[in-house]
Amino acid sequence: MARASRKPRAATLDAIQSLQRLSDLFRERRLQLARAIGLSEAQWRLLEEIAGDAFMPSMFAKRRDCSPAAVSRTLRQLQDRELIAADISQDDARQRVYSLTADGRRMLERLNRERAQAIETIWEPFSASELERFTRFATRLADDLEAYRRRER
Numbered sequence: 001m002a003r004a005s006r007k008p009r010a011a012t013l014d015a016i017q018s019l020q021r022l023s024d025l026f027r028e029r030r031l032q033l034a035r036a037i038g039l040s041e042a043q044w045r046l047l048e049e050i051a052g053d054a055f056m057p058s059m060f061a062k063r064r065d066c067s068p069a070a071v072s073r074t075l076r077q078l079q080d081r082e083l084i085a086a087d088i089s090q091d092d093a094r095q096r097v098y099s100l101t102a103d104g105r106r107m108l109e110r111l112n113r114e115r116a117q118a119i120e121t122i123w124e125p126f127s128a129s130e131l132e133r134f135t136r137f138a139t140r141l142a143d144d145l146e147a148y149r150r151r152e153r
Contacts, residue, residue: 019141033114037107042066042074043083047108050084050098057096083107 008016027041034044045064049055061071075098078084083104089095100108123131 029118033111033118036114037110039107039111040074042070043078044111046071046074046078047083047100047104047111051100051105051108055098057098078104 030044031041034041039047046060049060057071057075058068061068064071075084075086079086081103082101084098085101086096086098089097126134
């Protein structure tokens with residue numbers, strides 16, 4: 001019997017359903033956190049990325065599989081709210097260098113405090129061994145999904 005025609009086991013379908021539920025809840029919680037301080041999830045992601053090193057809008061768009069125009073629009077929204085600043089790069093005048101303003105840093109700190117509280121409440125009660133097993137499984141699953149996605153393109 002060909003592998004593709006085999007019916008998935010009930011345990012496999014249960015695992016997929018659990019993963020979907022977890023994914024939905026995780027996304028819903030991110031949206032809830034962002035909305036609580038007046039941001040969209042896209043704005044939050046950009047703030048986090050800008051807070052890191054070497055933010056490049058084109059690379060961000062590619063990694064997130066979104067259009068450069070959408071990233072530019074979100075950057076403008078953050079600038080209008082004075083959460084980020086854009087300066088001309090000293091290395092290349094065609095490039096912009098983005099940084100968080102004081103308000104942007106405070107906004108991200110507030111998000112991080114809220115997230116830390118949820119992590120403490122939800123994740124910390126699990127034992128180190130449970131978290132390590134979950135991490136190994138989730139990493140393997142993600143690696144397999146990425147490889148499958150690449151093959152299907």
